Amino acid sequence: MFQPLFIYKFLTIFVLNFDPHFQVKSADGKVKKEKENGFSSPGHVKSEPEDDFYHSPKQEKTLKREREEDFEWEEERYKDGVKWQFLEHKGPVFAPPYEALPDHVKFYYDGKHMKLAPAAEEVSTFFGKMLDHDYTTKEVFRKNFFKDWRKEMNSEEKSKITDLKKCDFNEINDYFKAQSEIRKAMSKEQKLKIKEENERILQEYGFCLMDNHKERIANFRIEPPGLFRGRGDHPKMGMLKRRSRPEDIIINCSKDSKHPKPPPGTKWKEVRHDNKVTWLVSWTENIQGSIKYIMLNPSSRIKGEKDWQKYETARRLKKCVDRIRSQYHEDWKSKEMRIRQRAVALYFIDKLALRAGNEKEEGETADTVGCCSLRVEHINLYPEKDGQEFVVEFDFLGKDSIRYYNKVPVEKRAFKNLQLFMENKATEDDLFDRLNTSILNKHLQELMDGLTAKVFRTYNASITLQQQLKELTSPDENIPAKILSYNRANRAVAILCNHQRAAPKTFEKSMQTLQAKIDAKKDQLSDARRELKSSKADAKVRRDEKSKKTVETRKKAISRIEEQLMRMEVQATDREENKQIALGTSKLNYLDPRISVAWCKKWDIPVEKIYNKTQREKFAWALDMAEDDYEF
DNA sequence: ACGTCCACTTAGGATAACGCAG
DNA sequence: CTGCGTTATCCTAAGTGGACGT
Numbered sequence: 001m002f003q004p005l006f007i008y009k010f011l012t013i014f015v016l017n018f019d020p021h022f023q024v025k026s027a028d029g030k031v032k033k034e035k036e037n038g039f040s041s042p043g044h045v046k047s048e049p050e051d052d053f054y055h056s057p058k059q060e061k062t063l064k065r066e067r068e069e070d071f072e073w074e075e076e077r078y079k080d081g082v083k084w085q086f087l088e089h090k091g092p093v094f095a096p097p098y099e100a101l102p103d104h105v106k107f108y109y110d111g112k113h114m115k116l117a118p119a120a121e122e123v124s125t126f127f128g129k130m131l132d133h134d135y136t137t138k139e140v141f142r143k144n145f146f147k148d149w150r151k152e153m154n155s156e157e158k159s160k161i162t163d164l165k166k167c168d169f170n171e172i173n174d175y176f177k178a179q180s181e182i183r184k185a186m187s188k189e190q191k192l193k194i195k196e197e198n199e200r201i202l203q204e205y206g207f208c209l210m211d212n213h214k215e216r217i218a219n220f221r222i223e224p225p226g227l228f229r230g231r232g233d234h235p236k237m238g239m240l241k242r243r244s245r246p247e248d249i250i251i252n253c254s255k256d257s258k259h260p261k262p263p264p265g266t267k268w269k270e271v272r273h274d275n276k277v278t279w280l281v282s283w284t285e286n287i288q289g290s291i292k293y294i295m296l297n298p299s300s301r302i303k304g305e306k307d308w309q310k311y312e313t314a315r316r317l318k319k320c321v322d323r324i325r326s327q328y329h330e331d332w333k334s335k336e337m338r339i340r341q342r343a344v345a346l347y348f349i350d351k352l353a354l355r356a357g358n359e360k361e362e363g364e365t366a367d368t369v370g371c372c373s374l375r376v377e378h379i380n381l382y383p384e385k386d387g388q389e390f391v392v393e394f395d396f397l398g399k400d401s402i403r404y405y406n407k408v409p410v411e412k413r414a415f416k417n418l419q420l421f422m423e424n425k426a427t428e429d430d431l432f433d434r435l436n437t438s439i440l441n442k443h444l445q446e447l448m449d450g451l452t453a454k455v456f457r458t459y460n461a462s463i464t465l466q467q468q469l470k471e472l473t474s475p476d477e478n479i480p481a482k483i484l485s486y487n488r489a490n491r492a493v494a495i496l497c498n499h500q501r502a503a504p505k506t507f508e509k510s511m512q513t514l515q516a517k518i519d520a521k522k523d524q525l526s527d528a529r530r531e532l533k534s535s536k537a538d539a540k541v542r543r544d545e546k547s548k549k550t551v552e553t554r555k556k557a558i559s560r561i562e563e564q565l566m567r568m569e570v571q572a573t574d575r576e577e578n579k580q581i582a583l584g585t586s587k588l589n590y591l592d593p594r595i596s597v598a599w600c601k602k603w604d605i606p607v608e609k610i611y612n613k614t615q616r617e618k619f620a621w622a623l624d625m626a627e628d629d630y631e632f
Numbered sequence: 633a634c635g636t637c638c639a640c641t642t643a644g645g646a647t648a649a650c651g652c653a654g
Numbered sequence: 655c656t657g658c659g660t661t662a663t664c665c666t667a668a669g670t671g672g673a674c675g676t
Contacts, residue, residue: 223666231644231667277639285666291638292666306640355642356670365668399669400643438634441671454641454670501644506659513659582644589642612662 081276083302087253089208089217091260091268092281092294093201095224095243098122105175108168109161120153123240126227128172135229141238145227148240208280208296209257216297217280222249228287232366232401242286250282278302288364298618308621311592313450314459315632321459324447325350332413338434342443344417345371345432349453352406353460353496355399356437356453368397371453372437377427381418390415404498461493461590466632468492469599478563483609484570486599491577493586501582514572521565528558588615593622594630601628 098118106113107124116124127136127145135141146164153161161167186194205220225243230236246266253259255273262268269283281294296302317324328350331343348354349371357370369378378396385391388409398404410418421431437453444451468489473482504510532554539547593611597619600607611619 219665221665229645229667234667279639282639288667290667293639295640303641310641358670360669368668370669400645400667402644437671452671499643504660510659585643614662 083278084210084275085254086212086257087208087210087275087280088257089253089260089280090205091251091262092249093205093221094246094263095222101125101172101175105171107172110166111168114157114160116157117154120149120157122225123149123152124167124169125172125176126225126240128169129176130227131169131173135227135237138237140233140235141227144236144238145240148238152240210296210300210302213301215300215302218295218297220294222281222283223285223292230366232368232397234366235363236287236365239287244283248283252277252280252282299620304618304621307618310458311462311594311632313455314462314592317448317451317455317459318463318632320448321350327447329411329413332417338439340417341421341432341435342440344414344421345435345440346444347410347414349456350460351410352394352408353457353498354404355457356440358437366397366401368399368401370398370437372432372435372440374431375427376422376425376429376431379418379431381415381422383415392418398498402498402500457497458590461497461586462592462595462632464493464496465489465591466595469595473599473603475603478566479605479609480567480570482603482605484574486596486605486610487574487583488577490583490587490591491581493591494581494583497586497590499582499585500580503579507579511572511575514568514575518565518568518572521561521568525558525561525565528554528561532558588618592632593619594626595632597622597626598628598630601626 100118101121107116107121107128108114127149130136142164150158150161206217207214208217209215222244223241226241228234228236228239228241246262247269249262249268251260251268251271252274253271254275259271279293279295282291284290285292298304298307324346328343328346331339332347334340334343349356355370357373359373360368369375374396378394380393380395382391382393383389385393385407390412391407391409392415394404394406394408396404418431421433425431425433441452444453444455469486472485472488474485477485532551535547535550535554539551596610597607599605600610607616607623616623
């Protein structure tokens with residue numbers, strides 16, 4: 001077991017030896033897996049004698065039990081919201097300074113060439129680069145851009161350039177396209193050089209030291225300036241996102257660490273030592289005035305533990321969800337309107353996995369809603385529709401302005417309540433006028449410690465995966481078929497959570513190509529069968545070893561082709577069903593990875609078929625923890 | 633009870649890297 | 655070896671929810 005004294009000693013040695021330049025990957029680029037408190041991180045230090053202390057060979061089961069204890073111990077280590085004891089990093093990487101356009105790249109106003117001063121020119125390139133994008137045709141985008149662009153112009157530019165329609169950015173657009181072609185056409189050596197330089201920056205700035213771990217940082221680069229790309233009908237789209245300078249940046253690190261240095265001749269806005277937060281760097285962004293952060297990679301201890309905790313909370317909900325469900329069924333009958341509304345909203349959140357729906361500041365963001373912020377206009381009630389009773393039709397824009405459209409039969413009492421909530425209301429009125437997320441979450445907190453609205457999404461997603469896997473996996477199918485089943489289970493969750501994507505641009509084409517391949521494979525198969533038949537006949541006549549052998553090889557060839565064909569057909573089905581559905585979001589954020597790991601172990605599927613390298617790093621804790629009998 | 637601030641998770645699109653057929 | 659389609663990674667916007675002050 002860990003002795004705090006040893007930890008402390010280890011930490012001291014480690015800090016002294018910390019060198020941000022050293023390699024963490026082995027020569028072949030493979031990440032060495034190291035077990036430590038159930039977490040493995042690509043950044044963990046190797047070849048320290050103390051390592052043996054962490055990696056002493058033990059039997060799996062023993063290791064597992066001890067690791068679980070370590071988790072508890074870790075939890076206790078950080079009381080009162082303390083997140084770390086020691087934090088050292090090199091600060092952020094700034095966006096490269098603006099490089100003026102070459103003289104031959106011209107901007108035209110009203111058909112006449114006009115040389116812009118650097119400030120205005122830089123902003124013009126932001127727009128010029130985006131000419132092919134839909135954004136530049138949108139009125140709001142153009143209006144916001146033009147307004148902010150004019151702020152960057154000198155008085156001469158400002159007086160001349162008064163109409164965006166008269167601006168010709170085409171040469172700028174062509175220039176950047178050409179630049180990107182040049183980059184693509186670079187020689188191998190040049191590309192390698194760039195790759196090496198990126199790797200060097202990653203090694204220098206991409207890692208930090210938090211307590212006794214060297215951890216990967218998620219986003220160590222400061223966001224470059226550009227035009228704000230809000231999603232959906234965002235009122236601020238096209239506004240200029242300013243360049244951040246060191247004077248805008250707050251550094252967070254421990255007092256006794258080597259503080260990051262600001263670029264020569266500059267100062268940080270502030271250096272603070274707040275170990276109740278997990279971020280390393282922050283700055284305030286100028287569009288919404290919100291704070292941006294640099295934080296650790298999902299593979300880090302601090303993110304992994306939190307993730308694990310999230311699923312443990314969802315599992316606790318599993319234990320009491322029946323009680324909570326019967327509770328809200330009761331609350332539907334309450335004489336108090338606020339309780340009825342709370343109950344119906346919770347019913348939606350539970351049944352349909354809707355998001356909580358915080359209020360938003362009008363005019364500051366796109367008009368999107370979640371459960372608590374639904375308005376009358378977002379639902380239609382049908383006492384009877386398509387042979388079903390009490391149907392609610394939802395149609396609203398959710399997070400990222402993704403449309404949620406669903407027709408669901410609901411329980412009669414819920415339906416009657418909805419009718420009641422909508423009485424004497426205008427379409428733009430709140431459906432749940434006596435409810436908001438804060439009220440709902442306070443209620444949930446009373447039902448279960450740590451329960452909030454979002455836990456239902458996690459719970460329902462994970463339980464759905466588990467149940468679908470049970471239902472869809474057939475024991476005698478081969479691995480590709482089992483993986484198809486997994487993807488279908490995953491898909492059921494993605495549909496529940498309404499995780500959509502734009503159908504890939506190449507979808508139709510690639511589907512055709514695949515179909516052509518399948519047809520070709522089918523032809524190949526019938527050819528092979530014909531050949532087998534003739535060689536069988538041949539063998540019957542000749543009765544020699546050689547012809548018998550031919551029969552065998554041809555049989556093998558057939559089964560190989562059959563296998564290939566099957567694989568392709570499975571792939572085609574999978575792709576078709578996946579056209580507009582994004583599996584990644586649920587996989588990464590909602591599905592308890594231990595369910596997937598257990599499923600892989602149970603059916604002998606290599607976990608690499610389910611999780612790629614990054615995902616395995618993020619879920620290292622689960623890979624370590626889950627056995628084949630894990631139950632969510 | 634409400635508004636505001638802050639910290640953190642969740643999200644889809646853009647872009648880079650990879651890998652395979654021709 | 656090259657071009658093209660797929661997959662992985664990067665990017666950063668857009669949510670959730672708690673704390674705190676009034």
